[in-house]
Structure formats: structure tokens, C-alpha cells
Amino acid sequence: MEFLRDKRRAQRFYRHLSKIYDTWIRDLFWNERMRAYGLEMAGLHAGMEVLDVGCGTGFLSEGILEVTPSVWGLDITPEQLQRARRKLSIPLVRGDAENLPFHAERFDAVLSSGSIEYWPDPVQALREMRRVLRPGGVAMVGGPTRPRDRLYRLLADNMMLFYDEAEALEMFDQAGFRDVRVGYTGPAWKPDLAIVTRGVKA
Amino acid sequence: MDILCCPVCKGNLELVVAREEDEILEGGLICHHCDFTYEIEDGIPNLLPPELR
Numbered sequence: 001m002e003f004l005r006d007k008r009r010a011q012r013f014y015r016h017l018s019k020i021y022d023t024w025i026r027d028l029f030w031n032e033r034m035r036a037y038g039l040e041m042a043g044l045h046a047g048m049e050v051l052d053v054g055c056g057t058g059f060l061s062e063g064i065l066e067v068t069p070s071v072w073g074l075d076i077t078p079e080q081l082q083r084a085r086r087k088l089s090i091p092l093v094r095g096d097a098e099n100l101p102f103h104a105e106r107f108d109a110v111l112s113s114g115s116i117e118y119w120p121d122p123v124q125a126l127r128e129m130r131r132v133l134r135p136g137g138v139a140m141v142g143g144p145t146r147p148r149d150r151l152y153r154l155l156a157d158n159m160m161l162f163y164d165e166a167e168a169l170e171m172f173d174q175a176g177f178r179d180v181r182v183g184y185t186g187p188a189w190k191p192d193l194a195i196v197t198r199g200v201k202a
Numbered sequence: 203m204d205i206l207c208c209p210v211c212k213g214n215l216e217l218v219v220a221r222e223e224d225e226i227l228e229g230g231l232i233c234h235h236c237d238f239t240y241e242i243e244d245g246i247p248n249l250l251p252p253e254l255r
Contacts (some may be wrong), residue, residue: 007254072205081246094248099209101240101249106205 004160007096010118011077018057018079028187030114030142034194035063037185038113041198042140044068048108051132053097053125054115058084064111065090072107074100097125102132109133113142113194117160126175133201139177140198145184168197178202208233208240209251215240 004010038060044050044067052061055073057080064071065088073092075081081092095101097112097119110129119125129139146162147153156162163171165182172180177199186193203217215231218239222229229242231249240249 076250078246078248082244085245092246093206094246094250095209096250096254099251099254101206101209101247103205103207103212 002158002160004118005120007076007118007120014056014077015079018077018083029144029193030059031187032063034142034185034187035060035113037183038111038140038142038196039063039067041181041183041196042109042111042138043198044109049106051100051102051107051110051129053100053110053112053129054118055084055092056080056114058088058090060111060113061088061090072102098128100128100132104131105134107132107134107137109138109140111140116141116143117162119161122161123171123174126171126177130176130201135201137201138198139172139201140196142185142194142196145186145192145195163195165195168195172197172199175199176201203231206231206247206249208236208238209249210238211235 046068048068049070050064052073055061055075061071061073071090073084073090074095076096078094081094085092098121110133116122144162146164147156168182169180180199183196184192206215213233213235215233218230219226220228225245226242227245231240231247238252240247
């Protein structure tokens with residue numbers, strides 16, 4: 001098991017990171033242009049009810065709110081949630097991506113950015129996202145691309161989940177999604193840093 | 203709140219409010235099937251499964 005793909009360890013990591021997260025950490029890895037790319041892939045429109053899995057301090061939720069007013073945020077780290085609560089007036093829940101505390105078929109879209117890399121069982125989390133989606137609903141997940149450089153790949157693979165297009169397609173397929181598509185986005189220093197995958201609940 | 207369910211059995215939850223100011227600040231969400239109360243603290247329900255606490 002990679003170092004940060006342990007739920008307690010990931011929480012401790014973010015508890016400390018929470019203090020500086022919004023000022024520079026987040027912007028380095030997931031900026032507004034990347035967020036816009038993810039939202040575009042999800043095809044959001046006004047009136048949709050949306051869930052943000054691993055909402056952190058609420059950066060993705062803020063972007064969702066520009067399109068539709070109904071957003072729920074879920075995160076495992078209380079410090080991140082309290083920061084989100086101070087910024088946004090959306091309902092927030094502390095919970096686990098692999099055990100979503102929502103009834104089946106309640107959302108039109110389930111989105112997640114910068115969270116999948118910490119999930120010990122990503123297919124289980126994707127199955128949960130699919131469960132809470134209404135038929136025809138869309139899931140969009142942004143995560144880190146697996147580095148091509150051998151040394152970086154070794155470092156990355158020992159820390160958390162980094163995945164390539166084939167792995168993304170396989171995870172979404174195993175979770176039961178249809179019409180799965182993959183795209184890439186990133187900051188100026190690495191334009192393919194993030195892999196964005198979207199799938200539809202048939 | 204009726205969108206929420208028990209993260210373990212996915213059953214309905216009963217809401218108990220202890221303190222309220224515009225929103226529910228303190229309280230609990232009870233799963234009678236699992237015999238477990240998920241607490242609400244500072245306006246945020248903690249719906250982590252019991253085994254992850």
C-alpha cells in the first residue's frame with residue numbers, strides 16, 4: 001500500500017496541509033483553468049444536483065456553483081471541511097468516498113478532483129459514485145497522471161495512486177460506467193499533470 | 203437531510219437536533235438498523251463508517 005493511500009494517514013497529511021493549502025499548494029497542482037477543463041468534461045448545466053467527492057476547501061465546488069446552485073461537498077478531513085464552510089454556503093458532510101452516505105440516484109453529476117490518489121480502493125469509490133447518480137448522470141474524476149520518467153514514476157508509485165489512460169478506462173469500466181472518455185490538463189509547468197476521466201451511468 | 207443515509211447499511215437516518223441557529227449546529231443522525239449515532243458537530247455531520255474512526 002502506497003504511503004498516502006491510508007485513510008488515517010491521508011487525513012493527518014491534510015490536517016497539517018490545510019493551513020497553507022489554499023494559499024499555494026492547491027494552485028500549484030489544480031488551478032482555475034484545470035478546473036474549467038474538468039467542469040467542461042462533466043458537461044454541467046444549470047439545475048443539476050451535484051456531489052463533490054473529496055471537496056477539500058471547496059475549490060471545485062466554487063466552480064460548480066458558477067453553473068448550478070445545488071452542490072453537496074464531502075470530505076474525510078474536518079479541518080478542510082471547516083475551511084470550506086467558512087467560504088461557501090453549501091451542505092457539507094464528513095465521509096468516505098468508498099462508503100458514500102447518500103441514498104441511491106440522488107445526483108445528476110458526481111465530480112471529484114485531487115482525491116482519487118488517496119483512495120485505497122478507487123473502483124469501490126467509483127461504484128459508490130455510480131450508485132448515487134441518477135440514470136444518465138455523469139461522473140468526472142480528475143487525478144494525477146502516471147509520470148513517464150522512470151525515477152519520478154518510482155517515487156510517485158510509492159506515495160499514492162498515479163494512473164494512465166488504460167488504467168482510468170479499466171477502473172471506470174469495472175465500476176460500470178459507459179461512454180468513458182479521458183483527457184489531460186495541467187498547469188503551465190506540466191500541461192499533462194492531471195488526467196480527467198468522465199463516464200455516464202447508463 | 204433526507205438525501206443522507208447510513209454509510210454502512212444505506213438505511214434511513216433519524217435526525218436529532220441539539221442546537222440550531224439558521225442551520226443545525228449540534229445533533230445526531232441515528233441509524234436504528236446499525237444502532238449507531240452519527241454526530242453533527244459545528245454544522246457538519248460526521249458520516250464516516252464507525253470502523254474508520
